[in-house]
Amino acid sequence: MRINLRGLVLALTIFSAIAATANALYASYRLQREQLITTTLEANRVYAAKLAQSAGGFLKAAERQLGYSARQIAPHMDAPDMLAAEVRRVQEQSDTFNSVGVVGPDGVILATTQDFRSFLGTRIDSPGSRAALQSRHPVITKPYVSIAGNLLINLSYPILAADGRFLGYIAGTLHLRKESALDDLLGLHHYTDGSYLYVVDGDGRLIYHTDASRVGEVVSGNPVIEAVIEGQAGARRVVNSRGVDMLAGYAPVPASGWGVVAQRPTAVTLEPIRELLWALLGYAAPLALVFLLAIWWCARQISLPLSQLATNVEHHDVAVAMQRVKSVRAWYFEAERLKRAVIWSFTTLQEKIGKLNLASITDPLTGLRNRRGTQDAVDHLQASGTPFSVLALDIDHFKQVNDTYGHTAGDKVIQDVAQLMRDCSRPGDILCRNGGEEFLILLPGVAPTEAVIVAERLRQRTAEREFPQVGGITMSAGVAQWPTSGPDVVQAFHAADAALYAAKQQGRNRVVLHGTP
Template sequence: MTPRPPIPPVPARRPWSLRTQIAVVFGSLVSVVALLLSLAFGELLKLRAQHEAAAALHMVGHNAAKVMAEELFERSRLVQVLASSQDLWDKGLGAQDLLPLLQRMHTSRPYSRWIGVADVHGIVQTDSNHMFSGQDVSAAPWFQAGIKDPYVGDVHELPALAERIAPSPSGEAQRFLDFAAPIERNGETVGVLGLHLSWDWARDTLEGLRPTYADHAQIELFVFNREGRMIYAPGGRIAPFVALDQRLPETEPPPALGRDSLTVPGLAGLAHWADAQPQFLTAVTRLPARNLASDLGWYVVVRQPTATAFAGADSIVSRALAGGLVAALLSALIASLAARRLSEDLNSLSRAALHIEAGTPGAVVPLTHSTREVQRLSSTLGHMTRRLLEMNEAMEEVVRQRTLELRYANQELERLASSDPLTGLLNRRGFDARLAQALALAQRSSLPMSVITIDVDHFKQVNDTHGHEIGDQVLRSLAQQLRSRLRASDVVARLGGEEFIVLLPETTLAQAQQLAEELVRAVRDQPQDPVGSVTVSAGLSALRPGDADACAMLRRSDEALYAAKTAGRNRALAQP
């Protein structure tokens, strides 16, 4: 038998040199530490950026819902106050004196399209633009509800009114909101006061509340009703959403925020919309109810594409990982040059890296001195850690600056919402806030307080004869005269149109009468070019000890103003 040839020996694998082993192990360790730190910082900053984006979107929706709720309440309250004013209805629902008042309300209240009075049988006795005089509106929901209690009706179409007025600038069919309240005289209901408000109010209100950066950030505002159906879409684009049966969206937290974020107030969430496949960052805010009548159960919904909302957050992670990768490569290169360092230095650096990864307070990379290579490596690792910390601090500063900008924007929005753009005085909303403060002080300290309601006489003739620009000039001049003759503690506001109001804390009715007469004389004695002499009428009243709020005082002041107008204008009358 032929012997088998011997099997050649397998060559032994050549082990790595100590320098190579140290370079590979240490380089890998440094790379992992750098990437872990970069990823940890990047995810933390991404989380913060997403929180800020969600909170900012919620703030936009919250502000819009608050303003819309305030305006619904104000219009409901106006109709209720007029309907409960006994002196207005003493001469009957069809009295000649009512028509100028309704017409003035119609022209001075933005978006009012019809104001009228119907008797208990539903027959319109007087209306502001003579559209439905003598017609039977007893079947109308606003009449049936308004004959019993104050009523605010949800948005709806009204063809009989829409065909008689100009179409909506958005191109949509005209829709309206109804406001109504029972007219009572001597404890008996004698009719209903009704107001039809154009739905263009919602469009202009929401467009005015959109942030200046909304177009760039692709932020859109919507309104849904109590049943979850869309009743407003930006740009008149509601038809496609209705066709897709878009309902009130249900939100879920963004992935980076986690399920627990649902309990964090002020955050928006992710939601699917019928008109697009990608999810949107969505904030849903219910309109706060000011009273039962104006609580329509609406929701203001703000949405923003996630690609836009989280663009900064995603780029933060990318930059952090890129920085960590660069630092890791640099550290690995330095580690390969420091392969002959002593084992003690390797152990100390390894322990330091583990402490940094674990987030141990005060953990730093030690500066060793055994060799130049070890010293260079430890210095680089320390620099890398400081760089990542500086990046974190810089990003926190960016987040802080954006938070401040948002706060300043909200403050400016609050200022604009409380002031009249024509005269610079307070508007109704701003005046109500100051009135509440002054009333609380007067009641707590038992101090007197008075109010003067001022209306420019024959102001419509000024506009018709000289144009609205001259009319605006007259209003600004009157506002300047009021400011110059009042104390710093007095409050002056423009309620709308040519009507102003002055709140006088710590002022008796007699003192207010003297001041009102001086104001009437001062306005009369200062001609307005090219109008000539302009006169005003003033009605004033004071807070009575039994007044629980300021409504009665304001109503008496309005009644006194009406009496001054009836008595021939250019005078100031008081209602004790």
């Protein structure tokens, strides 16, 4: 007969009473340790968020300053003295930029600050200039080396005539390895406890670091950097690219693709607690060691089956979890009873959930995803940031099929089309029935041009197929992509519907890519 939990708890209580002092000290250490880590993480998160907000405000102010100047000089692009005066005013008024320049629509420098007057009249072909000329919108470039050999970031603003013609742009630079307003903003606070901060751009390249020699370095393999350049904010414990355990807070800089990270070595944070612990252990070690060993042995024997059950229950794959639960050695009555209950619950729950999930997301006629299943797939793709192409499909003149041959024949056509969709798709593609004769295919990671090929293959297979009772039918398709069609997923579906409508208007039995004539 198995020993029950009451006897085990009684034995453990006797040992626990003797070891109360040691347990209290240990609990105090654990609590202080977690509180200190939590406090440090929160402090770094708040500091990173505030600094990111300040940096974002700085960039917005710089953009507004350039925008104001662009509007002022637009009527005077043929007056070099006016351009030079405005460039000088922008640089001297706020010390925001290391240099300022005005460039014409052909890339020729029309005005610049004193240090770079030798470049007047020359055509500039830097990454910053190319970006400004191609975009014709306000641009914050990635770091690059200028024609003068400086590692910098270029902020530009287009100059437009009253009729909207592009007249050139005005730009300001922020040096990354020399003193600049950005360096002054980010380097405002200094610490002696090992804390420091750095800023990365959207490629993970350091654009500010307390160690100036690392500016321009691309950092990989750091989960904090990967998170912040994806626009996430928060705090976490992480081992950085140099192998140092850090408590990091991070926040994205609005509208720039940058990220600010403030961090402190975990070892430095926990050092005071460690020193206190060693002092306490020096006094309590002899007796505490005996009781700790006894408690550890008892606790381990009691908790091992429960711990294994809890760990295995948390496994995401229910089948694997149930197999592992069966292998747990439940050596006392309550654990064995719990094990049996868990196995029974897993079996019952797996059957019910499987049936409900499948029924809730599946179209009963075709076996494709229904509207709910489509929404689940879209939510997953959007949450993971995976771009995808949308194929909106519609059987041409399907109402005539139903009217002529009946709904049973129409249903058989829909089932056959669904099978053609499966035959023309990859395992990772998402096939959906949108209702009636309307279908959707979502192609994760597929460019619009490739999606057109898929749609054209399906259209051709449909047109070549001989359907029972009905004969030949055709299909029209509209193609769009998220996020190319707009940041909102709904825009991509509307774009695909619009392209499908265009295909219908152009005579049906064709594929139209949204945005093409």
